[in-house]
Structures are given as C-alpha cells and as structure tokens.
Amino acid sequence: MTTKISSNSAEIRDIFERIAPHYDQLNDWLSLGQHRIWKKMAVKWASPKPGDTCVDLCCGSGDLTKLLAKEVGGQGKVYGVDFSPQQMAIGKEKFPLPQIEWIEADVLDLPFPDNNFDAATMGYGLRNVVDISRSLQEIYRVLKPGAKAAILDFHLAYQPFLQQFEHLFLENVAVPLAERFGLRDEYAYIWESLQKFPQGTQQVALAKQVGFAATHYPIVVGTMGVLVVTKPEA
Numbered sequence: 001m002t003t004k005i006s007s008n009s010a011e012i013r014d015i016f017e018r019i020a021p022h023y024d025q026l027n028d029w030l031s032l033g034q035h036r037i038w039k040k041m042a043v044k045w046a047s048p049k050p051g052d053t054c055v056d057l058c059c060g061s062g063d064l065t066k067l068l069a070k071e072v073g074g075q076g077k078v079y080g081v082d083f084s085p086q087q088m089a090i091g092k093e094k095f096p097l098p099q100i101e102w103i104e105a106d107v108l109d110l111p112f113p114d115n116n117f118d119a120a121t122m123g124y125g126l127r128n129v130v131d132i133s134r135s136l137q138e139i140y141r142v143l144k145p146g147a148k149a150a151i152l153d154f155h156l157a158y159q160p161f162l163q164q165f166e167h168l169f170l171e172n173v174a175v176p177l178a179e180r181f182g183l184r185d186e187y188a189y190i191w192e193s194l195q196k197f198p199q200g201t202q203q204v205a206l207a208k209q210v211g212f213a214a215t216h217y218p219i220v221v222g223t224m225g226v227l228v229v230t231k232p233e234a
C-alpha cells in the first residue's frame, strides 16, 4: 500500500489529532519507555532554571512541558504550544500544573514578543514543520540573548546499516503495531518524514544561518538527536 506523504500544515495537524488517543501508549511501547530519558536529556540541554519563563514548542501531550515546569518551579512559567487541540487536551489532563499555560498556535507564527524566553524545548516537532528555517527563525526571535533551545527528534543515522535498522524497525515493528489501532499510514509517515529531515550537520548549518551557535548531539547510536542552539548575547 502506498503512503500519502503529508505536505501541508493542515494534513500534519490531522495526523496528530488522529493519533492523540494512542500517542503516549505507543511511545512507551515502541521505545520501551526510553523516550522519557531522551526527553529528560533535552530539557537538561535547554538549561531551564527556577523562576524562568520557558516555552515547549510542538508540546503535544506535554511530556517536555511537564519536565520544564518541574525545573522552573512554582515561581516560573511554561507555555506549551501546539496546533493540535486533541494532543493538548491530553496534556492538560495529565499535568494540571498552575505554572503551565497551553496555547493553541502554529510554531511558525508564535504569539509571543521578541526576546521573551529563558529556554525552549521542541520534541519531535522540527521534522514535522513545513518550513524548518522559518521555525528556527521564530525560535531565535522569541529567545532572550544568551538563552538556549534543545530540539529533540529522530535522526537518520550516519552509518548505512543503522539507517537500514531504523527503516526495518519502523516498517516492521512500529507500523504493524500502529495498524492495530487503525493508524498504519500515520506511523508510516515517520520514515517518510525522516528520510527528508536534514541530518545533524545540516541542522547545525541551518541554525547558524539563522544566527544561532549550534551543536547537534547524536543519541541512541545516532538514530535520535538533539540540536542545541544558543542565541548569542547582544
């Protein structure tokens, strides 16, 4: 069966609306719970501090939003931003914390002023936006000088045998499991989008074009990665 590759924001949003009821459970099953560790690593790299104002972009069901909220504490504030109301409804229910505000918006056009945030995270979002450079520009705009963003996502491993492994895992484990929930095409989309997603070195180049200092950290033997970007001091 052929998979229709999504190409516009409405189609991407619809994928995440449809998978919302099963998203958390499938992440736990498919990663054997490891995605929680990868998300903790991303939050550490973003360096949030008590009392900070932070943003979690493409927050989905809020795992990273909650981790940021724990770091900033009751005196801080975290905005979770996503364009899928179904995903955020799950996050609101799981994490009813007073320092979190959930905002329905497109991360390519953020409803925040310039130089507003002490730290930002984006988990599994950059691969899904229709314009990666535009997304990085928006992150740059809303971060304060000196602030960091940590951007976690799948990564196409540099070694061909690991790429093959990723393909086999996604096609033969993730897609068949998702198919049991009627979500075959939605999970087939992961491999399709991963093939088009710039590798770490290219992500660093894109971030530098926008004005960031940037490093890409491969994790899980390069099948995942965290792009850490810093807005230079003015």
Ligand SMILES: C/C(=C\Cc1cc(O)c2ccccc2c1O)CCC[C@H](C)CCC[C@H](C)CCCC(C)C
Residues within 6 Å of the ligand: 015, 019, 023, 026, 027, 030, 031, 035, 124, 127, 128, 166, 169, 170, 174, 186, 187, 189, 190, 220, 221, 223
């Ligand atoms: C949190 C995870 C995935 C989030 C995610 C992101 C997307 O863009 C999606 C798009 C459409 C449907 C679903 C998602 C989605 O869930 C991680 C979940 C677990 C992964 C499927 C596990 C992948 C494992 C690696 C590819 C290979 C592991 C390498 C090995 C340990 C050597």
Ligand SMILES: C[S@@+](CC[C@H](N)C(=O)[O-])C[C@H]1O[C@@H](n2cnc3c(N)ncnc32)[C@H](O)[C@@H]1O
Residues within 6 Å of the ligand: 009, 012, 013, 016, 017, 057, 058, 059, 060, 061, 062, 063, 064, 081, 082, 083, 084, 087, 105, 106, 107, 108, 122, 123, 124, 125, 128, 129, 130
């Ligand atoms: C794979 S989920 C990741 C959710 C969460 N960050 C996590 O790590 O579990 C990707 C999320 O990005 C959101 N998203 C994708 N493109 C977006 C955009 N342009 N603006 C806002 N949200 C977007 C989707 O609605 C979805 O909830």
